[in-house]
Amino acid sequence: MPEITVVDVERVADDDGKTGRLVHIERPEEWAACPECGVISTSVRQRRTTRPRDLPYGEEPIEVRWHKRQFSCTEQLCPRKAFTESTAEIPPRARTTGRLCRAAAAQVASGRSVAAVGRQYRLSWPLVHRHFAIHADAVLLEPEPPQVLGIDETRRGKPKWFKDPATATWSRSEPFETNFVDLSGSGGLLGQAAGRTGAAVVEWLQARGPQWTAAVQVVAIDPAACYRTAIKHALPHATIVVDHFHLVALANKALTAVRQRVTREERGRRGRSTDPEWANRRRLLRAREHLSQRSFTTMWNALIDHEPSGQILTAWIAKEELRTLLACARTQAPRSVISHRLARFFSWCADSGIPELITLAQTIDAWWPETLAFITSGITNARTEGTNRLIKDAARVAFGFRNLNNQRRRVRLACTHHMINPAA
Numbered sequence: 001m002p003e004i005t006v007v008d009v010e011r012v013a014d015d016d017g018k019t020g021r022l023v024h025i026e027r028p029e030e031w032a033a034c035p036e037c038g039v040i041s042t043s044v045r046q047r048r049t050t051r052p053r054d055l056p057y058g059e060e061p062i063e064v065r066w067h068k069r070q071f072s073c074t075e076q077l078c079p080r081k082a083f084t085e086s087t088a089e090i091p092p093r094a095r096t097t098g099r100l101c102r103a104a105a106a107q108v109a110s111g112r113s114v115a116a117v118g119r120q121y122r123l124s125w126p127l128v129h130r131h132f133a134i135h136a137d138a139v140l141l142e143p144e145p146p147q148v149l150g151i152d153e154t155r156r157g158k159p160k161w162f163k164d165p166a167t168a169t170w171s172r173s174e175p176f177e178t179n180f181v182d183l184s185g186s187g188g189l190l191g192q193a194a195g196r197t198g199a200a201v202v203e204w205l206q207a208r209g210p211q212w213t214a215a216v217q218v219v220a221i222d223p224a225a226c227y228r229t230a231i232k233h234a235l236p237h238a239t240i241v242v243d244h245f246h247l248v249a250l251a252n253k254a255l256t257a258v259r260q261r262v263t264r265e266e267r268g269r270r271g272r273s274t275d276p277e278w279a280n281r282r283r284l285l286r287a288r289e290h291l292s293q294r295s296f297t298t299m300w301n302a303l304i305d306h307e308p309s310g311q312i313l314t315a316w317i318a319k320e321e322l323r324t325l326l327a328c329a330r331t332q333a334p335r336s337v338i339s340h341r342l343a344r345f346f347s348w349c350a351d352s353g354i355p356e357l358i359t360l361a362q363t364i365d366a367w368w369p370e371t372l373a374f375i376t377s378g379i380t381n382a383r384t385e386g387t388n389r390l391i392k393d394a395a396r397v398a399f400g401f402r403n404l405n406n407q408r409r410r411v412r413l414a415c416t417h418h419m420i421n422p423a424a
């Protein structure tokens, strides 16, 4: 340690017979400068011993005894009569060395909980957390604007209900959080906003400043109308891309709704494992190319033989038509092929007369500019899903966060850690 010399090391045993080492340290200089006036003093007034805690070293515990000198200030005009020596690593009144605090902060930054690190180094929770916050705030700078911005939501804890004492009405607190992710560069998680409202998105984006928002070219979102409205307002120049994964999920939802309704109408009850449409419910939701020929034939024949209305297979075909349309992104199909496939999907849904499919077609129609932007750019929100996993991991390590700012700092550091420190 700089500015410190070890005077003596003793082997000691505690009451249980466990051995440890007692390290005596002091400053080698027999003088110090007064912190008030800067005049150097050599007049030692008294000596004191403090017990700063330091990093563990080796298998046996280490205790440190610092034999400190208190000097009297010899400058006549100085209001300070006495001062105690200190070093940069052990500042005045510090009970832990700087390197111990830094090591604890680095442990938390690498993903361990504040409580676990505190137990290991025998430090209090607030102390470990304060040093982690200092470390994180130094590392986490204002994020660079990404060319492609991803926006999506994660749930934060369980929903809570509150009763307004004045109006006696109940309201639900928003347990959701909106995440902003860099999809083009290496920025990782750029930030988080409470709730999943358009206002939260607009507020976060506007807080970044006009230069930042001007640099964003494309924004990838889930098909949520509030996000779209917010981006059109805050980033009017940006292209909005809707994530194809969520569009396929909408088609699967429509297909499941049709299957459940058909079962209810034809059997007058909910589905059972003996019903062919129920037995094939997972095959129905699988992508066609991921079904083996045998699986596909089993499903197809079961529905042809046992579902006379044909509505379930009609909905399955609508889902596959939508997937074929979205697959144009992979094959970089020309515009004519895209519009042909879109027309085929729309007419299939319209001709079916099935209400769930008509609603699906209307949703795709309402999101067509954003869907087309996905097909032509191939940009997806898939990377934000990976970030969401890291967000959940960080929350699990901490057993949940009560303080939102603490959570954001931890999560952002967890998501950006490997980019700042590639060795970790």
Ligand SMILES: [Zn+2]
Residues within 6 Å of the ligand: 034, 035, 036, 037, 038, 039, 073, 074, 075, 078, 079, 080
């Ligand atoms: Zn002085």
